[in-house]
Amino acid sequence: MLLDAITGPEDLQGRSPEELADLADQIRHAVIETVNEHGGHLGSNLGAVELTIALHRVFRSPHDAILWDTGHQAYVHKMLTGRVGDFGRLRQAGGLSGYPSRAESDHDWIENSHASTVLSYAHGLATAFHASDARREVVAVIGDGALTGGMAFEGLNNLGHSGRDVVIVLNDNGRSYAPTVSKLSESLVKIRNNPTYMRRQAKIEEIAERIPWVGEQIHRGVQMSKAAIREMWEPSAFFEDLGVRYMGPFDGHDIASVEEALQNAKEFEGPVVVHVLTQKGRGYAPAEQDDVKNMHDTGSMKEGSYTAAFSETLVKLGDQHPELVAITAAMPDSTGLLPFRERFPDRCIDVGIAEQHAVTAATGMAMGGLRPLIAVYATFLTRAFDQVNLDVGLHGQPVIFCLDRAGITGPDGASHHGILDLVLLTKVPGMTVFAPSSFQEIQQMMEDAMGLTDGPVAIRWSRGKAAHVADNEIGSGLHARMIRSGDNSVALLGFGQMLPATLGAADLLAAEGIHATVYDPRVVTPLDPEMIDHIATHENVVTVEDGLRIGGAGAGVRDALGERDADCRVRVLGVPTEYIPHGDPDDIHAGFGLDAAGIAASVRKLLA
Numbered sequence: 001m002l003l004d005a006i007t008g009p010e011d012l013q014g015r016s017p018e019e020l021a022d023l024a025d026q027i028r029h030a031v032i033e034t035v036n037e038h039g040g041h042l043g044s045n046l047g048a049v050e051l052t053i054a055l056h057r058v059f060r061s062p063h064d065a066i067l068w069d070t071g072h073q074a075y076v077h078k079m080l081t082g083r084v085g086d087f088g089r090l091r092q093a094g095g096l097s098g099y100p101s102r103a104e105s106d107h108d109w110i111e112n113s114h115a116s117t118v119l120s121y122a123h124g125l126a127t128a129f130h131a132s133d134a135r136r137e138v139v140a141v142i143g144d145g146a147l148t149g150g151m152a153f154e155g156l157n158n159l160g161h162s163g164r165d166v167v168i169v170l171n172d173n174g175r176s177y178a179p180t181v182s183k184l185s186e187s188l189v190k191i192r193n194n195p196t197y198m199r200r201q202a203k204i205e206e207i208a209e210r211i212p213w214v215g216e217q218i219h220r221g222v223q224m225s226k227a228a229i230r231e232m233w234e235p236s237a238f239f240e241d242l243g244v245r246y247m248g249p250f251d252g253h254d255i256a257s258v259e260e261a262l263q264n265a266k267e268f269e270g271p272v273v274v275h276v277l278t279q280k281g282r283g284y285a286p287a288e289q290d291d292v293k294n295m296h297d298t299g300s301m302k303e304g305s306y307t308a309a310f311s312e313t314l315v316k317l318g319d320q321h322p323e324l325v326a327i328t329a330a331m332p333d334s335t336g337l338l339p340f341r342e343r344f345p346d347r348c349i350d351v352g353i354a355e356q357h358a359v360t361a362a363t364g365m366a367m368g369g370l371r372p373l374i375a376v377y378a379t380f381l382t383r384a385f386d387q388v389n390l391d392v393g394l395h396g397q398p399v400i401f402c403l404d405r406a407g408i409t410g411p412d413g414a415s416h417h418g419i420l421d422l423v424l425l426t427k428v429p430g431m432t433v434f435a436p437s438s439f440q441e442i443q444q445m446m447e448d449a450m451g452l453t454d455g456p457v458a459i460r461w462s463r464g465k466a467a468h469v470a471d472n473e474i475g476s477g478l479h480a481r482m483i484r485s486g487d488n489s490v491a492l493l494g495f496g497q498m499l500p501a502t503l504g505a506a507d508l509l510a511a512e513g514i515h516a517t518v519y520d521p522r523v524v525t526p527l528d529p530e531m532i533d534h535i536a537t538h539e540n541v542v543t544v545e546d547g548l549r550i551g552g553a554g555a556g557v558r559d560a561l562g563e564r565d566a567d568c569r570v571r572v573l574g575v576p577t578e579y580i581p582h583g584d585p586d587d588i589h590a591g592f593g594l595d596a597a598g599i600a601a602s603v604r605k606l607l608a
């Protein structure tokens, strides 16, 4: 099989168009097979096959830097840069990461997976290459979705201003998770769909080729000339107003045409956008036919999950509160907003991949009398912390943050774990933070959050399946819930999804004659003063959370006990301050001593 013979990009040279088409088929097959087995980003990678082949034939990676915005579409790049043999272990502990990874390959320059950063990296690298006189190209591949993020505009503006030499490949499939929300995208689509424009452009090109003084140049840099001449007839395109040359659009599945465009762009000095049109999910019928997200990824809302509890409750609250509006940053499906959007289409707002804007816009909505709720993954809210603190917090606005995928998330690796939210959100004055331990608690907390109108509220839950509990096992308001009353040797506090493991530890200890008091604190801030008073009567207190150990929920408990001069030893169990690679969440928890056995072991050590 040709794919197995590709040990690096150099093996792509000298291939016939037929061989390249075969290679594209084999790559698609490998992507579908592996993602069906291990999950991951299907649609985005299927759409980028020909584009990636063309990029690696035109540029000399890693001498030239090929940078992938977000990085979720880099599977093909991995296969073409010597990693075909390992591809079957994608996203598995010890196997390939689902994003570019510097530890894996010199061909991977950046690896963060949060969107819209690539133009800034590109600007930086191009500045450095320029300073070193090295003739190295910088190529930044960015999707139409990622281009909706504010940082991408900042990068574009600065690239245009500085004139740095960067080839920007706009991989436009009209989708992010859902159809991309952007006026810019709309105007690009207009270009694509407008036959008059296309005909006129063809005519202009024809005329241009006949003008003698342009003749020679036309053959060397046809596309540049077209763009230059087009400007005489067309209102300047968005990019060109910013000082960035625009070329396109090109069929992103036609390797020869993309290669020609990239070659021309490479010759050009200064920043240039090569606009390629691709089809998300290309070559796989279920993905092509999925009209919400073209199987962007393989995750979906699981029955009985925390997300399902949120989704269900949101619709109920929407009925009761006409002022409630839900906001998403380009992820309506994964955050569970689709049922709400279906019922209240005008009250569900997709802002694009723009978390910072979402938060400040929510502040404005709250000021104007709406009740905004932002549904977002914990890891992506971190990007908007300044807005949470100074726009929502300082103005005391009752914005509700619903944080999904908090804690250790697993196969998406370092950038996707939601382990900073508790540290950060608990520092926002006036913020109430809930950590639900069950499906039913989410419902209760969302209802209670609607009643808290003098400041922001955050409710954070994890990706996994939620515990289902009876009515008498649900708390209310800002109260903690005591689950077991033990002797006063030790009190255990299990925050949110860590409650079942904490109870498991209490069982193990009970079998050894250690009878722990166990609490579900429910509210991370403000801590329930009655709970603090009660645990202060214990000799030892052990807190368990799935976020950073330093500065998080347990640290708050320790402080509260300290303020009371409580005479008890406190052990805070949580995640260490390090970048945690991908792996199975249960294994990662166990590795940090955050499973029942590990918690019990920490308690024994403390008591000894």
Ligand SMILES: Cc1ncc(C[n+]2csc(CCOP(=O)(O)OP(=O)(O)O)c2C)c(N)n1
Pocket (backbone or CB within 6 Å): 044, 047, 070, 072, 073, 113, 114, 115, 142, 143, 144, 145, 146, 147, 171, 173, 175, 176, 177, 180, 280, 296, 329, 330, 331, 353, 355, 380, 383
């Ligand atoms: C800051 C941030 N918010 C949300 C996401 C989640 N996310 C991952 S990929 C994606 C869509 C990207 O769309 P696009 O750039 O067009 O790439 P495509 O998958 O369509 O090729 C989103 C919203 C993210 N990675 N980063």
